[in-house]
Amino acid sequence: QKEVEQNSGPLSVPEGAIASLNCTYSDRGSQSFFWYRQYSGKSPELIMFIYSNGDKEDGRFTAQLNKASQYVSLLIRDSQPSDSATYLCAVKPRDYNTDKLIFGTGTRLQVFP
Amino acid sequence: GAGVSQSPSNKVTEKGKDVELRCDPISGHTALYWYRQSLGQGLEFLIYFQGNSAPDKSGLPSDRFSAERTGGSVSTLTIQRTQQEDSAVYLCASSLAPTTPHYEQYFGPGTRLTVT
Numbered sequence: 001q002k003e004v005e006q007n008s009g010p011l012s013v014p015e016g017a018i019a020s021l022n023c024t025y026s027d028r029g030s031q032s033f034f035w036y037r038q039y040s041g042k043s044p045e046l047i048m049f050i051y052s053n054g055d056k057e058d059g060r061f062t063a064q065l066n067k068a069s070q071y072v073s074l075l076i077r078d079s080q081p082s083d084s085a086t087y088l089c090a091v092k093p094r095d096y097n098t099d100k101l102i103f104g105t106g107t108r109l110q111v112f113p
Numbered sequence: 114g115a116g117v118s119q120s121p122s123n124k125v126t127e128k129g130k131d132v133e134l135r136c137d138p139i140s141g142h143t144a145l146y147w148y149r150q151s152l153g154q155g156l157e158f159l160i161y162f163q164g165n166s167a168p169d170k171s172g173l174p175s176d177r178f179s180a181e182r183t184g185g186s187v188s189t190l191t192i193q194r195t196q197q198e199d200s201a202v203y204l205c206a207s208s209l210a211p212t213t214p215h216y217e218q219y220f221g222p223g224t225r226l227t228v229t
Contacts, residue, residue: 004155032216043204043220044156088155098161098169099144099208101218105155 003027004091006104013111019076021087021107026070029094033065033072034101036088044088048074079111115139117221119205125227126195134190134224138207145188146208146218147180149201156204162188195228202226 005024013019021035032051036044050056050063050072062075072091076083086108090101118137126132138145147159158172162182173179177196182188192199202225206218 006155043222045220046217049217090156098171099163099216100146100158100161100169100172101156102158103148103156105153 002104003093003102004089004104006087006089006107008105009108010110011107013079013109015079015081015111015113017079017111019079019083019109019111021074021076021089021109023072023074023089023104024070025072025089025091025102027091027093027102028067028070030070030091031094032092033063034090034092035061035063035074036090036103038086038088038106040085047087076109079109081111081113084109084111117205117207117219119203119221119224121224122222123225123227125229128197128228129194131191131193132195132226134192134203134226136188136190136205136207136221138186138188138205139209139219142207142209142219143185144208144218145182146206147188147190148204148206150204150223151201159190159203192226195226197228200226200228 034049035047038044048063050065056063060077064073086106088106089104120135145162148156160180161169177193180190202223204223205221208218
């Protein structure tokens with residue numbers, strides 16, 4: 001089992017719709033969870049982080065965390081073509097001796113006009 | 114301010130040669146990370162430096178890979194006797210406060226390594 005799993009996609013949604021991106025993780029003691037956006041040929045950039053159960057909203061983005069189910073998701077409301085990118089889920093594991101992140105392979109999102 | 118910089122942006126090398134990749138983190142960032150990303154894959158952790166602490170080398174795939182960080186700032190990732198499977202984009206990131214529960218890693222533009 002991979003430590004962080006994501007559906008590779010592509011996930012195709014029409015402009016204006018809600019895009020829902022999902023991620024599961026295996027280390028139950030994981031502390032913090034991150035969503036990075038990566039445009040083709042570019043480096044990842046942080047969109048959101050979450051570390052408490054529940055929802056966290058920032059503009060059109062909402063991160064949801066359910067530690068009991070080991071599940072984290074990212075909702076993008078009013079999707080725009082400019083949101084088309086690969087979204088990487090990253091998890092900070094329980095190991096207190098390191099601050100590395102474990103990344104999933106990413107979900108490619110396509111927003112069509 | 115200036116972000117994380119990496120050099121070179123592209124490197125083509127012959128199998129068996131050694132290569133050095135450089136990372137210059139954001140000024141004041143104490144934590145520095147190296148990842149690599151193969152085509153169509155997620156980021157694979159390689160090594161982590163935090164201040165003067167011993168680095169976390171748990172992600173280095175073989176003893177051909179090594180990294181150092183001089184003076185708590187610039188880092189160099191060295192790959193000896195390169196193999197074709199080393200071809201990937203090597204990404205460096207830095208962060209300010211690694212001891213907090215949440216923090217942001219800022220990524221550099223990466224070095225695309227191609228081993229022929």
